[in-house]
Amino acid sequence: MRIFVNLFILCSLSILVSGQNNKYGLWPPEKSCGESTAIVQWTGGQFEFPCSSTKSLFKSSGKFISKNVIATRAQIVGDVLYLGLPRYRHGVPATLVKTNVQPGTCTTTFTPYPCWDMQEEGTCKALQSVVDLVVDQNKVLWVLDTGIVNTLETPIRKCPPKVVAMSVKTGKVLKTISLEGLTSSSSRLQYLVVDYAPDGSCFVYVSDAANRAIIVYNLQADRGFRVVLPKAITAGCRTRDVLYIALIRRDCGTTELYFSYLSTNKLFSIRSEDLRSGVADGRIMDLGKKPARMVIIGTDNGSAIFFRNEGDAEVFRWDTNSTFTETNFKPVYRSPTCQLATHAVPDYKRNTMRVLQSNFPDFMQNRVGCGAIQQLAVMQGCW
Numbered sequence: 001m002r003i004f005v006n007l008f009i010l011c012s013l014s015i016l017v018s019g020q021n022n023k024y025g026l027w028p029p030e031k032s033c034g035e036s037t038a039i040v041q042w043t044g045g046q047f048e049f050p051c052s053s054t055k056s057l058f059k060s061s062g063k064f065i066s067k068n069v070i071a072t073r074a075q076i077v078g079d080v081l082y083l084g085l086p087r088y089r090h091g092v093p094a095t096l097v098k099t100n101v102q103p104g105t106c107t108t109t110f111t112p113y114p115c116w117d118m119q120e121e122g123t124c125k126a127l128q129s130v131v132d133l134v135v136d137q138n139k140v141l142w143v144l145d146t147g148i149v150n151t152l153e154t155p156i157r158k159c160p161p162k163v164v165a166m167s168v169k170t171g172k173v174l175k176t177i178s179l180e181g182l183t184s185s186s187s188r189l190q191y192l193v194v195d196y197a198p199d200g201s202c203f204v205y206v207s208d209a210a211n212r213a214i215i216v217y218n219l220q221a222d223r224g225f226r227v228v229l230p231k232a233i234t235a236g237c238r239t240r241d242v243l244y245i246a247l248i249r250r251d252c253g254t255t256e257l258y259f260s261y262l263s264t265n266k267l268f269s270i271r272s273e274d275l276r277s278g279v280a281d282g283r284i285m286d287l288g289k290k291p292a293r294m295v296i297i298g299t300d301n302g303s304a305i306f307f308r309n310e311g312d313a314e315v316f317r318w319d320t321n322s323t324f325t326e327t328n329f330k331p332v333y334r335s336p337t338c339q340l341a342t343h344a345v346p347d348y349k350r351n352t353m354r355v356l357q358s359n360f361p362d363f364m365q366n367r368v369g370c371g372a373i374q375q376l377a378v379m380q381g382c383w
Contacts, residue, residue, distance in 0.1 A: 008222060011063070012254060014354050017196045027072075034121075035249055039375050039376065039377045039378070040101055040108060040375065040376040041108070041373065041374065041375045041376075042079070042108035042373075042374055043066075043370055043371045043373050043374070044066035044067050044068075044069050044070075044250060044368075044370060044371025044372065044373070045066055045069030045070075045071075045092075045097075045108065045371070046066065046107075046108070046109050047064070047093055047094060047097070047109065047111075047112070048109050048110065048111045048112075050116065052100050054256040058093055060118070061093060062090060062091055063090075063093055064093045065089070065090070065091025065092075066091075066370070066371050067125075067332055067368055067369070067370055067371035067372075068083055068088070068089040068090065068091040068092055068371075069091070069092050069371065069372075070085065070086075070088070070358060070363050070371075070372045070374065071083040071084065071085055071356060071374050072084060072086060072131070072342045072343065072356070072358075072360070073130075073131070073132050073133050073342065073343050073359070074114060074133075074343050074345050074354075074356045074376065075133050075134065075135040075220045075345055075358070076101060076139065076256065076345055076346070076347045076348075076349075077135055077139065077141075077168050078349050079100055079101055079102045079349065080098050080099075080100065080101070080168070081098065081099050081100065081101045081376065082097070082098050082113060082133060082135070082141060082168075083096070083097050083098070083099065083356075084096060084111070084130040084131060084132060084143065085097060085110075085130065086129050086130060086131050086146075086151070086152050087121075087128065087129040087149040087151070088150070088152040088153075088363075089150060089152050089153055090149070090150050090153065091107040093112070093119065094110065094112035094113075094116070094119040095127050095128065095129050095130045095145075096112070096118070096119070096127050096130045096133070096143055097110035097111060097112055097113055097120060098110070098111050098113045099111065100125070101347075101376065102292040105256075107219055113166075113171070114166055114171035114172070114173070115171070118173075121149060121158055122158050122159070123159075124158075124160070125176075126160035126318050127143065127145050127164065128145055128146070128147045128148070128149055128158045128159050129145060129146050129147065129148055129149050129151070130143045130144065130145055131144055131145075131146055131189070131190060131191075132144040132190070132191050132192040133192070134192055134193065134194050135168065136194045136196075136202075137196065138164065139167070139168050139169060140167060140168070140174060140195050140288045141165070141166045141167075141168050141193060141196075141324065142163060142165050142166075142204065143163065143164050143166070143192075144161075144163055144189060144191070144192040144206060145159075145161060145162050145163070146161050146189050147160050147161045147162065148161075150331060152342070152364065152366075159185070160178055160179065160180035160183075161178075161183055161189050162176055162177055162178050162179055162180075162216050163176075163177040163179065163192065163206065164176050164177075164203055165177075171209070175219065177204065177217055177219075177224070179206065179215060179216055179217075179224075181265070182215045182217075182224050182225070182226055183208065183211075184210075184211060186210045186211065187208050187210055187211055188208065188210040188240075189207070189208055189215075190207050190208075190209055190210045190242060190243060190244075191203070191206070191207045191243070191244060191245045192204065192205070192206055193205040193206075193246070193247045193257065194247075195246055195247055195255055195272055195276075197272075197273075197276065198253060201218065201220045202218075202219040202220065203216060203217065203218055203219065203220070203258060203272075203276055204216075204217040204219065204224075204244060205217075205247070205275070207243040207244070207245045207259070208226070208243070209240050209241065209242060209243035209261070210240055211226070211228070212228060212229050212231070212233070212234060212240060212243075213226045213227060213228045214226070214227045214229065214245065214257070214259070214275065215227075215231060216275060216278070218274060218276070218365075222286075225278055227275060227278055227280050229259075229284070230279070230280065230281065230282060230284065232259060232286075233259070233260070233261065233264065233266070233268055233284070234264060235264060235265070235266070236263070236264055236265050237261050239263065240261060240299060241261060241262045241263050242261065242262040242295075243259065243260075243261055244261075244262070244294075244296040245257055245258070245259045245262055245296075246259070246294070246296050246298070246305050247272070247299065248269075248299065248302075248303055248305070248320050249301065249302055249303065250303065251303075252274070254271065254273070255271075255272040256269050256270065256271050256272060256320075257269065257270050257275055258287075258296075258305060258320070260290070260294065260296070262293055262294075262295065262310065263293065264290075265289050265290055266286060266288065266289055266290060267287045267288065267290055267294070267324060268284050268285060268286060268287060269284070269285045269287055270283055270284050270285065270361070287324040288324045288325070291309075291314075291329075292309040292310065292357075293309060293310040293328045294308075294309060294310075295307055295308050295310055295349065296305045297315065297341050297342060297343055297344045297355075298343050298344035298345055299344075300346055300353060301322050301346055302323050303319055304317050304318065304319050304320070305317070305318050305320060305355070305362045306318075306332070306344035309340055311340075313334055313335040313338050313339060313340055313341070313357075314331055314333070315331070315332055315333040315334065315341050315344065315355060315379070316329040316330060316331055316332065316335040317329070317330045317331075317332045318330070331359065332353075332379055332380050333355055333377070333379045333380050335355075335357050335377070337373075337374075337375075338356040339358055339359055339373070339375060340358065340359070340360050340361065341355045341356065341357045342356055342357065342358065342360060343355070343356040344356075344379065347378075350378075352378055352379060353378075353379040354376055354377065354378060354379060355375075355376070355377045355378075355379055356375075356376055357374070357377060358372045358373060358374040358375070359372055359373055360372065
């Protein structure tokens with residue numbers, strides 16, 4: 001989606017007037033693009049249970065352990081924040097939730113989305129472990145469910161992996177895509193992208209890090225296939241750790257998929273039309289060497305990619321219309337508490353970008369005490 005032109009002009013005028021400079025570039029710190037700069041913060045996870053007895057039952061049975069809950073991915077529609085809570089450990093009662101981001105909200109309580117029945121472990125029509133989510137241009141919420149729970153303890157495959165599409169207006173499940181025939185027992189599904197072809201056809205892309213592949217699913221044809229990427233994209237990579245994918249939309253209406261492993265030293269891209277045709281050989285662009293191990297955390301649904309370097313709290317913005325060089329990486333956010341960003345998401349109602357961040361490394365090492373501290377913060381600047 002295009003950056004808001006009027007907003008950019010207003011911000012540009014304020015920059016010219018103030019002339020103030022800081023580490024984020026020319027940006028007057030007392031001004032904001034959004035209607036609220038309030039940080040939404042919570043520790044662990046608190047849920048809206050049907051009643052107190054249900055909550056007690058969940059706690060006593062070990063199905064609810066607040067400190068084992070962490071949000072890693074997010075989407076914002078109006079004043080509603082949708083969060084993916086992967087079941088890394090036991091005690092996560094719901095893996096897809098919603099909460100409120102209205103200005104003045106003092107508490108953060110999670111409501112299972114779309115309902116409690118859709119959160120039941122072992123019920124394959126329900127969600128098992130949501131690791132990524134996307135809201136498309138039609139207000140459809142798409143979630144990637146790996147089907148594997150307790151991944152940081154003893155991983156258990158409860159159900160086959162799937163992608164589920166839900167209407168954010170009604171909460172109804174619109175489509176469930178089984179990925180069972182497109183994956184293997186070794187698959188590690190990590191990121192999800194939803195793309196629309198010029199004729200309106202809808203496609204879903206899913207990264208499979210273990211198999212060096214991108215799963216492509218055509219909704220209209222109701223079929224999918226795997227595009228195995230060339231070995232060259234894993235050059236210098238000791239392990240196939242994290243396969244990031246990011247969809248970029250050009251002014252002319254075409255889209256491109258950018259991708260890279262965390263441990264590799266290069267970034268690549270492929271035109272979506274080539275990916276949808278299943279042709280990868282000879283169509284992949286080598287964009288150049290990465291200056292560090294990049295953690296891609298999101299896009300603005302336009303031409304910009306947001307990322308940070310591994311272990312670093314500073315977030316950068318790169319406009320893919322410019323050359324992939326360090327001089328074109330613009331710092332746009334740094335956590336004052338040294339938390340690490342896991343997702344950068346557009347907040348269209350407030351004309352800004354938001355950052356979901358947490359002390360994720362502490363959570364991974366089980367060093368969080370009462371639970372991981374999570375925040376939804378406002379990114380610096382106008383987008």
